[in-house]
Amino acid sequence: MLLVLDIDGTLANTSKRDHFIDKPEPSPEDWESFNAIENVVQDDPFLEAQFALPDLLEEIDEIIILSGRPEYTRDITIDWLEEHYNLGLSNPKVVDVVLRPGRDFRKARKFKEGIIFDVILPEYGNEEIIFVDDDLDNIEMMSKFGEAWVAPKIWEELIRGS
Numbered sequence: 001m002l003l004v005l006d007i008d009g010t011l012a013n014t015s016k017r018d019h020f021i022d023k024p025e026p027s028p029e030d031w032e033s034f035n036a037i038e039n040v041v042q043d044d045p046f047l048e049a050q051f052a053l054p055d056l057l058e059e060i061d062e063i064i065i066l067s068g069r070p071e072y073t074r075d076i077t078i079d080w081l082e083e084h085y086n087l088g089l090s091n092p093k094v095v096d097v098v099l100r101p102g103r104d105f106r107k108a109r110k111f112k113e114g115i116i117f118d119v120i121l122p123e124y125g126n127e128e129i130i131f132v133d134d135d136l137d138n139i140e141m142m143s144k145f146g147e148a149w150v151a152p153k154i155w156e157e158l159i160r161g162s
């Protein structure tokens with residue numbers, strides 16, 4: 001079974017930098033600040049996710065991290081995943097960390113759907129796939145390809161065993 005995990009809003013609590021993109025209209029969303037390394041490193045993990053993930057991972061053979069974060073955050077992202085979730089490159093189940101290439105300004109749903117078609121389905125199309133993401137637009141798209149679980153509430157549900 002393959003687990004495809006989002007980061008922001010799923011593993012990382014972005015509440016300290018959400019104000020850059022949650023502005024009332026007509027203020028433009030400031031994605032550059034939202035994704036700036038000095039802001040990204042301040043994310044806390046979701047405690048429920050830290051608690052729920054080890055049990056879930058027992059059922060999982062491989063993990064692909066699929067995030068709309070830009071590629072220039074790769075080093076700090078991998079360090080952060082390692083530090084908070086043991087999901088860095090030292091985890092043998094983590095087979096890929098896919099981030100958004102530079103100058104890719106498509107909606108997250110389009111970017112992720114492209115990766116699913118180009119990278120995930122060719123190799124895992126016959127396997128059971130679980131996607132975890134906090135973006136309901138992504139969830140709707142992902143549910144065509146496997147189970148799609150809505151974060152962060154899924155972590156508490158897994159802990160409660162519901």
Ligand SMILES: [Mg+2]
Pocket residue numbers: 006007008009010133134135
């Ligand atoms: Mg997200």
